[in-house]
Amino acid sequence: MTNEYPKYWDKELETTPPEEIEELQEKKLRNQMEYVYNNSKFYHEKFNEWGVDPGDIQTIEDLSKIPFTDKPMERNTFEGGENPLGENQTASVEDIVRIHSSSGTTGPPVYFGLTEGDIKTWSNCIARCFWTAGVRPSDVVMYGMGLSMFVGGIPVLDALREIGCATVPAGAGMGSSRFLNIAKDLNANVFGLTPSFARYLIESAEDMGLDPREDLNFEKYFAGAEPGMGEEHIRREIKEGWGLESARETLGIGEMVTVLAAECEQEYGMHFMVPDLIIAELIDPDTGEVIEWEDEAEGELVYTAIDRRATPLVRFRSHDYAKVWRDDCECGRTTHKVRVIGRTDDMIIYKGVNVFPTAVREMVGQFKPKVTGYIQVVLDEPGPKVEGTPTLEVEVSDDMKESELEDLRKKIGKVLQSELLFTPEIEFVSQGSIERSKYKADLVRVED
Template identity: 45%
Template sequence: MFTYQKSVEEQISPEKLKLLQEKKLRKQVQYMYQNSPLYASKLDEAGIHPMEIETLEDLQKLPFTEKFEIRKSQEDTSNLGLHQCIDSNKIIRIHSSSGTTGRPTYVGITKKDSAVWTDIVSRVYYTAGVRLHHKVIFAMGLSFFVGGLPLKDGIENLGATFIPIGTGASERLVTTSLHLKPDVLLCTPSYANYLADYIRSIGMNPRDLGFKLIGTGGEPGGGLLEVKQRIEQDWGARVFEAMGNADMAPVLFSECPAGDGMHFVAPDYVICELIDPDTGKVKPFEDGNEGELVYTAIDRECVPLLRFRTRDLISIKTGKCSCGSTSFRIRCIGRTDDMLIIRGVNIFPSAIKDVVSSFYPRTTGDIQILLEQPGPTVEPPLQIKVEHGINSEKDLSMLKKELEETLRAKLMFRANVQLVPEGTLPRFEMKTKYVKEIY
C-alpha cells in the first residue's frame, strides 16, 4: 500500500537531495553512453566523456535532446530507436505520445520504469488531495496514450477506487456517477466544459453528479484563472491541474489545495532546468522567472533522455507553499511551438482563450484561431472565431467590439473576432486544437 505523505525535499535536506541527484546523474549518463548509440554519438560529437559529468552544474556541458531527434531515432529501427538502452525482451509496455506536434513517438517501460512512474503518479494525486476513500472517474483514454494506464496504476497504488469510463461515453459517465457516487473526476479542461454542456442539455445540473475534486491535464487550461473559475462554478468542485510529458513521465507536477501553482514532485527521478528558449542559456529557478522547461531522467532504464527540451514555457514560483511543501511550483504559459508572433509580440492560444473565457456567459469560452499563412509570424488582424452565449444575440456588435478591444489591451495585438452561435465550434474530449490552418 502506498505510504507517501511528504515530498522528497521535506524528507531530506536540500544538500542531501543534491548529492542523491548527482549520484544518480553520474550513473545514468554512464549507463546511456554504454547502451545508447544515440547518446554515445551525441557525447562523442560534443567531445564529452561521461566521467566529466559529476555535478548538477556539469549538466550544462551536455547537448540538448530535441523531439525531432527522437523521431529520427525511431525511423529506421524496429525497436524504440537508437536511444533505447535495454533489451527488448525486458520491455513490459509501450506507449505513444499524442502526436499533436508531429509524428507520434513511442515510449517503452521496464518493470523498474513502471514502478518509478507509479510512484510519481501517486505523489501527484496525493499532492492534489486524492486519498484512500475517494472514488475516481477517469474520463480519458486507457489506450496507447501515456496519460492512461500509468495514471490508473498510480491512483490504484494510493488505494483510491478507479472507475475507467474513458472517452466518448458521456451518457455512461452520467449514469455511473449517479449510481456509484464518485467524488473525483479526471479529464481535460475542455472535456469538463463539454460534459457540463451535455449534462445541461439533458435537463440536469452538473452539480447533481456530486464531484468535489476535478483534476485537469493533457492541455493548457486548468491553470488559467477564467477557465478554472468557470469549471468550478459549473461543477461546484475544486479544480486542480497536473502536467507531465509523454517522453519523460505521464505527470510530474501537481497543484495542491492551496492552488498556487503546480508542485514538482519527482526530484529524485527527474532533474529540471529552466532555459531561455531562444538562446538555450540556463536561467535560475527564481520567483517570477519564465523560460522553457528541460528534463533529464536520472532513474530510467528503457528510453532515458538527457536535457530534453519540452517546449513548455513556464513561470516559476518559489518559497514555502501554505500546504507546507517547499518544492518549486510552476504555471504553464503555453508551448513555444504553439506560439504566434504578431508584430513582435508573442501570443499563446491559451492566453487568448483565457481572455475570451472572461466574458462568460456572454461567450462559451470556445475559440478557433484561423491561420491564413504559416506561422509563427502572423500579420494582424488575427482571425478568431468565438462562440457567443445563447442569450447574447442582441448584443453581438457590442460583444465583438469589447472582445477585440480587450484582446488588444491585454495581449497587445489586433484581432478580427467572428462571433458564431454556441455549439458551432468542434468539441474535443481529448486535447483541444485551438488553431486551424486555412492556407
C-alpha cells in the same frame, strides 16, 4: 469512511530544503550520465559527436554542456536501426515489461519502453502527484483519459491503484452519456479528465436532463494533458459547473513521466513533484539559454531523466512554455511551482511579440457570461510568424443583445492590446459554434 490520511505522500521528499534535493539529483545525474553513455547507442554517438564526456557532467549547471534532444531527433532513433524500440533503447527486451507510444497523429509513432523498475518508480511518482491533487484511498475515481497505448493510460491506473482508491477505468473512448451513467451508478466522487472534456461533460449532462451539481456526486477534479486550469474562468466554470470542492491541475510529458507536477490545495501553480526522477530546466525557447528558476521566471521546460532504465532522455525539450514560482507555499511543500502558459508549437509571433492562444483565451474568458469562454485564432498560414492580421473568433452567449456587441468588441480589443500586445480582428460567433473537443482543445485554425 475515514478521511484522516496523512497530508503528504512522501513527507520527507516533499518538504526537504531544495539544496538537499539538489545533492540527491546531482548524485543520480552522475550515475545516469554514465548509464546513458554506456547503454544508449544513440547518446553514446551523440556524446562523442558533441565532445561531451559523461564525466563532464557533475552538477546541474554542467547540463548546459549538453545540446538539447527533441522529438524529431528522438524519432530518428527509430529509423533504420536494429532495435524496434530505437537506438536509445538501453534495456533488453527481456527487461522491458511495457511499451507505450506517442499518439502518432503528427507522424510515425514514437515508442517508449519501461522496465519493471521504471513502472514501479512511475507509479510512486504519479501517485505522489495525485495525492497532492487531493486523491485519497476512500475515493471512487472515474478516469477518463485514453487507455490504448497512451502513457497517460495504464501507468495512471497503476498509480491510482497504488493510492488505493477505487479506480473506474472508463477511458476516453466511451460516450459522455455512458461515462456519466457509470459515474452516477457508482457514486463516483473524483474524476480525472482533460479540461476540455470536463467542460464538454457539463453540457452533456444538461442535455441528458441532469443537474451536474445535484445529480452527480463529483467533489474533486484533477485535470491533465492540456493547459486550461491556469485560466481562472475555466477553473471557475468547471468548479462551479460541477459544484466541486477542488479542481486541480496536473502536468506530465509522455517521454519523461505521465504526471510530474500537481497543484496542492492552494490551486495556484503545480508543484514539481518528481525531483528524484527528473531534473527540470527552464530555457529561452529562442536562444536555448538557461533561465534561472527565479520567482515569476518564464521559459520552456527541458527535462533530463535521472532515474530511468529504458528509453532515457537527456535535456529533452518539452515545448511547454511555463511560468515558475519559488515562494514558500502554504501547503508546506518546498518544491518549485510551475504553470504551463502554452505550447511553444502553438505560439504565434505577431509584430515581434510572442502570443500564446491560451493567454488570449484567458483574457477573453474574463468577459463571461457575455462570452462562453470558447475562442479560436484563425490564421492565413501556419505560424509561428504571422504576417497579416489574424482573426480571433469569440463565442458570445445566446443572451447577448446585438446592441451590446460593439462595446464588448472594444473592451476585449483593449485588454488584448494592453496585456498581450495582440490586436486581432475580433469576430463574434454564436454560442456552440466552436467545436467542443473531448480531448485537446484546438485553439488555432489555419484557413486560406
